[in-house]
Amino acid sequence: MELVLEWQDVSYTYPDAKAAALAGMSLRIPKGMKTAVLGHNGSGKSTLFLHAVGILKPQGGRVFCGGKALDYGRKGLQELRRAVGLVLQDPEQQLILNTPREDVAFGLRNAGMDEGTIRHRTESALARLGLLELADRPIHHLSLGQKKRTALAGVFAMEPEVILLDEPASYLDPVSERLLLQSIGEIHRAGVTVVMATHDMDTAYSWADWIVVLDRGACRMQGPPDTIFAHKELIEELGLEMPLLADLWDSLPVGLREGRPVPRNTEQFKAYLANDLV
Numbered sequence: 580m581e582l583v584l585e586w587q588d589v590s591y592t593y594p595d596a597k598a599a600a601l602a603g604m605s606l607r608i609p610k611g612m613k614t615a616v617l618g619h620n621g622s623g624k625s626t627l628f629l630h631a632v633g634i635l636k637p638q639g640g641r642v643f644c645g646g647k648a649l650d651y652g653r654k655g656l657q658e659l660r661r662a663v664g665l666v667l668q669d670p671e672q673q674l675i676l677n678t679p680r681e682d683v684a685f686g687l688r689n690a691g692m693d694e695g696t697i698r699h700r701t702e703s704a705l706a707r708l709g710l711l712e713l714a715d716r717p718i719h720h721l722s723l724g725q726k727k728r729t730a731l732a733g734v735f736a737m738e739p740e741v742i743l744l745d746e747p748a749s750y751l752d753p754v755s756e757r758l759l760l761q762s763i764g765e766i767h768r769a770g771v772t773v774v775m776a777t778h779d780m781d782t783a784y785s786w787a788d789w790i791v792v793l794d795r796g797a798c799r800m801q802g803p804p805d806t807i808f809a810h811k812e813l814i815e816e817l818g819l820e821m822p823l824l825a826d827l828w829d830s831l832p833v834g835l836r837e838g839r840p841v842p843r844n845t846e847q848f849k850a851y852l853a854n855d856l857v
């Protein structure tokens with residue numbers, strides 16, 4: 580399994596904090612996959628991401644990108660930020676200019692690209708995220724979901740190898756959440772490794788190919804969703820809920836589910852019910 584990011588025994592305590600935010604964090608992000616980072620409030624998800632882009636530097640342990648230990652020099656950080664894009668939870672902290680088109684172009688111009696490349700990348704990022712019709716609207720007139728997609732477009736336009744999304748669906752209504760997840764799917768189809776921190780176990784379960792579970796600054800589990808959620812007791816011990824589908828599946832008599840892959844979405848579950856189980 581080729582890794583895009585790896586944390587090896589990383590520890591970090593914020594100035595003035597009593598407890599460590601990361602305490603022996605060791606985890607791997609496989610290249611090309613969709614990874615969900617799960618963990619209750621304060622388990623270290625955001626701190627983990629800030630280490631991936633070099634905003635925070637480990638006080639112990641090391642972080643690797645593409646197999647190389649991070650270089651915190653100016654050039655090293657520039658290269659790192661081209662390879663790893665971070666989408667913050669609150670788009671207001673990320674969007675700077677007046678319209679989506681100006682904002683996406685601004686990041687590219689800041690990175691020193693020529694005007695032809697800026698135009699081409701801006702238009703293709705806006706198109707890929709379904710933002711062309713909104714491209715010249717003032718950002719403060721956009722809905723939260725549209726702002727989040729604009730922030731994502733700005734990061735995607737930089738053509739990183741991996742995009743980290745910190746709780747992308749927070750405060751979104753179900754329709755906006757679906758549109759955002761579609762946009763994230765588009766980005767993954769374009770060949771980008773995508774990592775999403777989330778509290779939503781159902782989304783993580785049906786969306787992710789790889790799951791990491793954090794608890795008090797350390798990684799307690801990492802693996803494919805069916806392996807992770809086969810450990811119901813540990814999931815509950817960590818204060819997390821089982822995804823509804825996995826929980827329902829688990830409640831079926833063993834004879835009905837034995838030897839079958841656990842359904843990953845409602846469509847698969849309904850198909851089992853209609854064709855095989857009744």
Ligand SMILES: Nc1ncnc2c1ncn2[C@@H]1O[C@H](COP(=O)(O)OP(=O)(O)OP(=O)(O)O)[C@@H](O)[C@H]1O
Nearest residue numbers: 593594596600618619620621622623624625626627
């Ligand atoms: N700037 C800061 N200064 C001091 N302590 C901080 C700071 N940011 C985070 N922490 C602490 O570090 C720990 C990990 O926080 P972090 O934000 O990484 O967790 P999280 O899993 O992203 O949480 P959430 O789900 O609430 O976003 C928490 O105990 C938090 O209170």
